[in-house]
Amino acid sequence: MPPTAMMEWHGYEAIIICADSSKPKTDALHTLSLSLSQLLPTHNAGVRARFHEVLAAENMALSERVAVHAVQEGPVVVMEDGRCLPADEVVWCTDAGAAQWVAESGLAADSKGFMLLQDTLESCSHAGVFGCGDIAHVKNHPRPKAGVFAVRQGPPLLANLKRCLLGQSLRPFVPQKDFMGLISTGDKCAVLSRGTWALGGHSWLGRQLWVWKDQIDRKWMHMYSADAIPDMAAAAPAPSAVAVVAGGAALDAIAHVAMRCGGCGAKVGASVLSRVMARLQVPSRAEVLVGLDSPDDAAIVEPPPAGYVGVHTVDYFRSFVADPFVFGQVRSLTLSIPHHQPREGWDDLKML
Numbered sequence: 001m002p003p004t005a006m007m008e009w010h011g012y013e014a015i016i017i018c019a020d021s022s023k024p025k026t027d028a029l030h031t032l033s034l035s036l037s038q039l040l041p042t043h044n045a046g047v048r049a050r051f052h053e054v055l056a057a058e059n060m061a062l063s064e065r066v067a068v069h070a071v072q073e074g075p076v077v078v079m080e081d082g083r084c085l086p087a088d089e090v091v092w093c094t095d096a097g098a099a100q101w102v103a104e105s106g107l108a109a110d111s112k113g114f115m116l117l118q119d120t121l122e123s124c125s126h127a128g129v130f131g132c133g134d135i136a137h138v139k140n141h142p143r144p145k146a147g148v149f150a151v152r153q154g155p156p157l158l159a160n161l162k163r164c165l166l167g168q169s170l171r172p173f174v175p176q177k178d179f180m181g182l183i184s185t186g187d188k189c190a191v192l193s194r195g196t197w198a199l200g201g202h203s204w205l206g207r208q209l210w211v212w213k214d215q216i217d218r219k220w221m222h223m224y225s226a227d228a229i230p231d232m233a234a235a236a237p238a239p240s241a242v243a244v245v246a247g248g249a250a251l252d253a254i255a256h257v258a259m260r261c262g263g264c265g266a267k268v269g270a271s272v273l274s275r276v277m278a279r280l281q282v283p284s285r286a287e288v289l290v291g292l293d294s295p296d297d298a299a300i301v302e303p304p305p306a307g308y309v310g311v312h313t314v315d316y317f318r319s320f321v322a323d324p325f326v327f328g329q330v331r332s333l334t335l336s337i338p339h340h341q342p343r344e345g346w347d348d349l350k351m352l
């Protein structure tokens with residue numbers, strides 16, 4: 001579910017919440033240093049004006065356009081203009097940064113190292129490589145790194161991945177221009193920002209906006225709580241027909257085996273599988289050279305561009321260790337890759 005609003009957690013919010021929790025409040029002087037040109041640069045002047053008021057009320061000094069040069073023992077924050085600010089605590093808040101591997105991979109990247117994309121979400125340098133979300137920068141539609149934009153790129157990305165696989169032409173995606181932001185002032189008030197709108201702050205409306213923001217935040221976080229995650233405990237599988245025929249002793253023996261084979265135990269028996277497959281209405285496609293009409297362990301397809309042949313196989317394994325990382329390592333070692341032939345591809349999709 002996409003977020004219904006953008007709740008910003010910029011350095012501003014982090015600092016002001018720290019400020020709000022320090023006692024006695026009036027004795028505390030907090031410096032908010034911004035290497036950006038101004039406070040909340042992606043919002044309108046009305047929003048900025050409200051937060052300048054809030055900062056003044058919180059006895060916070062704002063140091064715009066002067067970046068932090070270094071933090072020394074003490075701690076002492078050394079500013080680029082040479083000022084040294086002694087501090088009790090220093091809180092670093094940074095913007096989203098690019099993953100190093102993007103530029104190292106040879107993919108086209110913007111000046112900050114984010115993967116550079118066309119409007120179709122395909123890489124500007126490598127056909128068939130797609131991206132979206134925080135890792136990417138769409139050349140013609142730059143937007144802030146926010147979930148609001150990331151989630152909405154999902155459906156057009158999926159559609160273009162399908163089109164790419166089917167050899168169809170890709171479609172451009174134009175993201176929305178602005179978004180609604182509910183920004184906390186740190187003391188149970190909030191400012192609503194959208195386009196040129198600025199509402200709330202330290203006022204009755206600001207308190208109502210905070211209540212709304214709090215409800216949205218809690219609803220969102222609830223989705224990750226134990227209550228909201230479906231119970232994964234499965235009922236014990238029924239014994240196979242063969243075991244039932246073998247009698248009570250066999251059933252008793254099977255019931256006491258802690259774990260049967262992790263590989264074959266995850267698969268459907270050949271006879272059951274054949275009966276199910278016989279009932280399927282399998283459409284035929286020209287690009288499927290070996291498919292369910294002559295079933296084997298793998299399918300052979302000829303996707304575009306012409307001249308390439310791909311061999312596809314899907315394998316299911318149940319987890320036999322609790323650690324998903326170790327399980328992933330084991331599975332990657334079992335990739336059954338036969339000899340490569342020029343202009344032929346083999347892929348083995350492991351379902352864990």
Ligand SMILES: Cc1cc2nc3c(=O)[nH]c(=O)nc-3n(C[C@H](O)[C@H](O)[C@H](O)COP(=O)(O)OP(=O)(O)OC[C@H]3O[C@@H](n4cnc5c(N)ncnc54)[C@H](O)[C@@H]3O)c2cc1C
Pocket residue numbers: 003005006007008009132133134135145146147148149150
């Ligand atoms: C504290 C905080 C609060 C935020 N609040 C909001 C908000 O209220 N509203 C809003 O719109 N946006 C918010 N954002 C921004 C939002 O979270 C991001 O824009 C959004 O999550 C980006 O989605 P994404 O899928 O591109 O990347 P991510 O959500 O970062 O997902 C990337 C995933 O890839 C994994 N990964 C990274 N490297 C590798 C690797 N080498 N191999 C395998 N996996 C890897 C990561 O572990 C991660 O799970 C917030 C961000 C932060 C940090």
